[in-house]
Amino acid sequence: MQDTSKNVTIAIDEIPENVAIYKFEEGDFVIVDFNKNAQKTEHISKEEVVGKKLTEAFPGVKDFGLFDILLNVYEDGKPRELDTRLYKDEKVNSWRYNSVRKLPSGELIVFYKDVTKYKELEDEVHHLDKETAHKRKKVQLLAKALEQTDDMVLITDANGIIEYVNDSVTLKTGYDKSELIGSKTNIFKSGKHTNEFYKNLWGTILSGKNYHSIVIDKTKDDRLYYADLKITPLFDENKTIQNFVATSTDITSRIKMEKKLKKLATIDSLTKIYNRYKIDEAINIQIARYRRYKEPFCIFMFDIDNFKTVNDTYGHDAGDRVLKALSRLVSNHIRTTDIFGRWGGEEFVIILENTSKEEAFVITEKLRKIVEVSVIDGKYKITISIGVAQYEESESREELVKKADKALYRAKENGRNQVVAA
Template sequence: MAEGSYRLLLVEDNPADAGLVAELLEEAADPGFTLTHADRLEAALALAEARSFDVVLLDLGLPDSQGLDTARRFRGSSCCPVVILTGQEDQTLGRQAIQLGVQDFIPKADLAPAMLERVLHYAVERHRTQMRLRLLAAAFESGQAVLITDAAGTIEEVNSAFTAITGYEAEEVIGCNPNMLASGYHDAKFYRALWDQILEEGHWEGEIWNRHKSGRIFPEWESISAVRNEAGEVERFVAVFHDISEQKRLEAELERLATHDRLTGIYNRTKLYELLGQAQAAHERYGIPFSVIMFDIDHFKAINDRQGHHAGDQALCELTRRIEENLRDTDALGRWGGEEFLVLATSSDIEATARLAERLRAVVAGTPFEAVGTVTISLGVASIQPGESVTQLEERADRALYMAKGTGRNRVERADSAIATG
């Protein structure tokens, strides 16, 4: 096919009429046509299924199909734009065919190169425009919310996904400013930077929190574009967004699984090391003290052996609840490993931390556990020393813990101030 030509399927059983159309098309130089001929409807349908055509010129009086039924059958089997060939007396039939979805009709008596070329050309362009509009309509009604404003920021159009995500019907927001969705989560500086980027670069994309009609605040991933006219002036703004609440929930859950103990829900060892590192940095920079309490359940193996691992797990969970209820908001509790736990007491020296440890010991021993009865814990306390690493602090607390276990259990021992060397 020559560059710039249209692929035309001519469906005409009269050889003279088919020859006339071919001759007329040869005279139509712009854009040019590549002609394929069929003299039966069934043959034309087979060709349209096997090959791609830009336009179809269809006679309604064929040996295997007559009248409007011909147009119906072709339109039902092919999405090609169709132009009907009619007799002079059948123009009413042509208009009825347009109602069935064909693009246009041409009386055979009026055939001329310029008119034939013009009608076929317009049929192709109208069909392409219709396809683009259908595609845009489908995109507009996709799962992404779409909001269109004028240059002043007044909402002109929203789609059904906007209603599903925000709770607002179109008639409730058209004529309003999108700031009616503002959550209060972002400050003026955020919005200034957002609009500066849109006006300078034509586009902004990022996470933003808006307010649902119900009052619920939710996160969106939003893209806002400026639409300019030929003079470069902003005519409209188009925002496309979707609710990322579930994504944020999954991210938070993954973060929780990465930093929390699966059984008890408290911090895991990895997170404790992170918090200890932060406490050490604050100590080195500002001299803020911190201490740790390392403890474990006395004779925990016997509990598991005697009453089963399920009862042991219940005891661990109840222990963490009791400990958490007696800590400050600034303290952190984590599972160090097995039945061993660690409390990070921020802004706390050895004296205050030892008193806290004694209170924790008494709380645990004072009331029998529901699953296993009386439980006691042994605790080792250590405070950070100048020049000491987190590992050295941990080692001193661990030695103090085992001193408590070795001298009778159910007791608190303070670590000496000597920094561990090995």
């Protein structure tokens, strides 16, 4: 667990956004990690906040709505975004955009950034909707005020023809302004979204509504990047759409980090195969597939016979090498569709998709023999005992696992180095 925590800290410190990780305890959220950028933004060190309750470290968190969003995401697992206002002397001092996600571990990760300039632009645009004179010129002047920001600003006419881009757009995409002005926005199209995706985008903004989504766009030299995109329609005095203002932020590093954290949360740090959390999740998926398609599946649980003797005789480092070597051996002799993970200690679980109990017995007996004749880590001879269980109608995940565990126990009781099917 310490290695995993260290890896998480390194991962979140690598990205340019503010990042905080929380866990839910006794009706509050405890701060688990706080990256370097967040420490700089809040003028506070990690040591001052990690381990503290969120409401103690940041007393105003309930007032501006973030606490409720955290609670909602924790309860239903659905990602949410929220713009929050920060006050000073009873006046809005700044705005922050928060993106909240639930990690496989159950902890929450929050990415946040200052969006005060965005909000000032939106406010100006709102007032411009009530004016008729020099509208485009004023909008462009407002956008030019954002030339120094890392955020990308782009203005089009009602047909999606680009009329203005700020310097951040050219820096990110590699296009010159002369190449973009007069072009359609599909110049950034990556090919990673369906026609339905773009139909929904245009349907939303042409109906006069604001649009917000994460998109994959493409640079001039065909590099892909993730962008957090917001599009706002602008209207004339007759409520006819005249322009669209698009603001976006490159969040590629955040997306990559989320994937990295997800991997850290589902991979066993010692053996580099799936961990118990991931196996539980995979069994649930197989149960759902069975209930829909009636495809049989089995799981089998195995452990190393007399593993305590290995640890006692050669030491725990040797025991760890055996676990890693066994994991590699088994990984090389299972099907690509099989899902393999460490259940805990010297116990492992494999999920066999679309496999009957009879087929599973043949597969596991073959694996048992392979382990028996192999030399593990170049010097150790070991055997394994295996318990097989097939999923039956209306069983829960817990009942299925318990059935495999009981079969494994019988294999041990019957003399070890054998397969027993429930």
